[in-house]
Amino acid sequence: MKHHLVVREAGNGSVMFTTKDPRKWKSSLQKLGEVCGTAWRDDLSEEEDRAWAEAHRKEFNHWVDGRAAPPWPMLIAAVKRAFVAGYGALERKPTTEAEALARLDRTYLWKLLTADDVAQGDGPEALRAFQRGFRLGRSERPFSTKRNIPRLLDPPYFWRGTLNSLELPGPSAERNRTLLVQWHDSKGVEESTKIRQALRELYASAWREDVPEEDRAWAEAYRETCAHWVIVSRRRAVAQSAYEAYLRSSDGLPDGDPAPPRSKRSHRDSEPWRYFADRVEDAPEDESELATAEAAAREYWDAHWREAPPWEGDPAQVHWLGAVRAARETSEAMADHIPRPW
DSSP states (O other): OOOOHHHHHHHHHHHTTSOOOHHHHHHHHHHHHHHHHHTTOSOOOOHHHHHHHHHHHHHHHHHHTTOSSOOHHHHHHHHHHHHHHHHHHHOSSOOOHHHHHHHHTTSHHHHHHTSTTGGGTTHHHHHHHHHHHHHHHHSSOSSOOOSOOOOOSSOOTTHHHHHHHHTOOSHHHHHHHHHHHHHHHOOSHHHHHHHHHHHHHHHHHTTOTTOOGGGHHHHHHHHHHHHHHHHHHHHHHHHHHHHHHHHHHTTSOGGGSOOOOGGGOOHHHHHHHHHHHHHHHTOOTTOOHHHHHHHHHHHHHHHTTSOOOOSTTOTTHHHHHHHHHHHHHHHHHTTTOOOOOO
């Protein structure tokens, strides 16, 4: 379910103040940067989002116009605005902006971000996280879309929840909801098989070019859900192969430290490798393998909110090249892969 930008801004404004873990609140800063960057896109379809974006641009444009990346004062202003929005949404009684700002001044994160020595502490990584999010939000695509999308007839497990939450109109959407209820309540293999076949025939119609007008919203939502599932599944596999290849090449010492066990790796640990994989798959056709490795390595470090080491003479070049080759092999092998629906 897509949330409006005003909701995403308020949500990040709430979440980032609930933790003292630097990785978590910096991750929220990146997400807030994505929301801010989205305000500069011209493909927003919802009126509410366009109105929010226009007001946001008026407030922040003097920090964006003519700059390569948002500066620190914009981060501070964006955090303040998001906190006020999130605080107002969480309070059960009406609050004024002055009351929200008084509460903001007492928070751990605000004191940290406005401290005189922030530049010697978490400030640089915090700014990199916000700037990275802004760049991703302003881009028209969050990650690679070069992958082929097969015509899935078995949607991912969360499609039923998506279908119900969107309240899609049209006869196909209504039939889809009815069949899913019947399938859930079916008794016996024969009845279940018959309903599943009806569902697959219905889903096949979503991929047709001549979808009736009244069913287009449903068909688009179905195709987007399947495409997202395919991209996420492949992206995860390509990133994992790149990570494992780097480990083999570096004797299990990414960044010079022993790699954590797979069971101990978090989503945040894996994210830089997913962006590494995206850059490999998005590489221009005429780009050399070494240039791709350099660009993908920089994307990896940027996803860590850190400056990349100088590429020239970097002993890790051979490890990055191995990771690029493994990513490409896996990507090619999964060109027509259809992930399991659960």
